[in-house]
Every structure is written in structure tokens, then in C-alpha cells.
Amino acid sequence: MSAAALEQRVGALRSFLKREPDDATAWYGLGRALLDLKRPGEAADAFRRALAAKPDYTAAQRDLGQSLLAVGESAAAAEAFRAGIALAERTGDLQTGREMAVFLRRAERAARSDPPARS
Secondary structure, rough: HHHHHHHHHHHHHHHHHHHOOOOOOHHHHHHHHHHHOHHHHHHHHHHHHHHHHHHOOOHHHHHHHHHHHHHOOHHHHHHHHHHHHHHHHHHHHHHHHHHHHHHHHHHHHHHHHHHOOOO
């Protein structure tokens, strides 16, 4: 999908979400479009809203971790993936759980190489 089409999709989803702010699927779609537009910080916010509306949304949990990893928050991404793996086990979403296990290893490697946080 082109960037223009993705921007159009973002606009349409934002308009829809003004009317239906608790629609987890729309929040997820917004997050995916933003992630595809290389706007992972905004995408993470959308995935958090999807999870607030539907806490057992494993795909949103997976993509929240991906978004956090993309903005350099490796430790937070690893935590999101750990929570997502547990969620996938509870809900029986084994494929998404396996994907998150791979992403978790990536996030843990990145977290080990992150510079220490400043106090």
C-alpha cells in the first residue's frame, strides 16, 4: 500500500475512532497503518488503546512490542513480548505466541546492547 493510501487510511480510522473510541479492531488497524508509515511511537499508542479496549488482543500485544523495539525501547519491548507470550498461552493463540518468542529474543539482545539509562 502506498504512503498516500496509508495516510488516507489513518485519517479514516481517526475519524471513525472519534465516533467509536472503544473499537479495538480500529485501534489495531490504526496502529498497523502507523507502523507501516514508520511512525512507531504513534503506533504504540494505538496498540495500547486496542489493548485497553480488548485486553486479550494478542496481535495488538505483539505489534506493541514491535513498535517499542522500533523506537529503541528494547527493555519495554521485551516486557511487552513476555506479556504477549503469556496472553497467547492463555488464549490459545499459539502462532502469535511463537512469533513473539522470536521477537523476544531479538528484544533481549537489543536490550543487552542498549546503553545504561541516565539517572
